[in-house]
Amino acid sequence: MQRFYNQELADNFMLQICVSDIEEAFNICSSSEHKTRIAPIEQEVWGKVFYLWGPASELLHITEFSS
Template sequence: MFKSIGIKRYYNQEFAENLMLQVCVLNINEAFNTISKLTHFDIRFEGIKQEPWGKVIYLWGPSGELLHITELN
């Protein structure tokens, strides 16, 4: 079971720009509505896209990291 995450004061631009994390959700529309309301953060995202494995929102965080918010088929 996931219990904690360690965060360090270290930034590697190449790592951040090549990092991808997939987060699976049960309802992609609810996730999109939540993401759309995040106006106080330096993020960018695309609308919901249909991919062979499910529906995906591509979201880039403030460090350039890419998150795939996914509702699997």
Template sequence: MKVDDIRVFIPSKDYELSKSFYQALGFNLTFESSEVSELVNGECSFLLQNFYQVGVTSNLMIQLSVLDIEQVHSKLQSLSEFNIRFKPPKNKAWGKVIYLWGPSGELWHITEFFSSYS
């Protein structure tokens, strides 16, 4: 088997709010329907669903690898109009990580890997 791509479907409690949040965070909306939208940054993308179930969302974790975690932290601090919460960058054995709970409660591990780890 040769894999070409893998993408996660992220549920949204408020579909319009979530689309706006991810665009403000830096993702481009490349496809949109009433049921699902594709959001892209560089060569990475995910699908945002117009679907919400607390059990699914509260158990969802996604890792987002970035090159500059301080830039992401500054960006998150400027997005106070969205229903998000996050913890400042924290050092781990593999790099620095920000824990971000998105508008629907989905948990992102935003990670800048140390060069020795990647």
């Protein structure tokens, strides 16, 4: 897998990660030495989310659901 790269797959790959404290997750991601694109936290009807694009263009949805 280390030598495998498919641009179309990377451009269409999404992964949702659920966290219990989105502000802490956002601060950790924002202060990373790895420069990635990150969107601000947004409030949705179901909870909060921010988006992070990895180095291969993969999209991560970091989510905290409302209680």
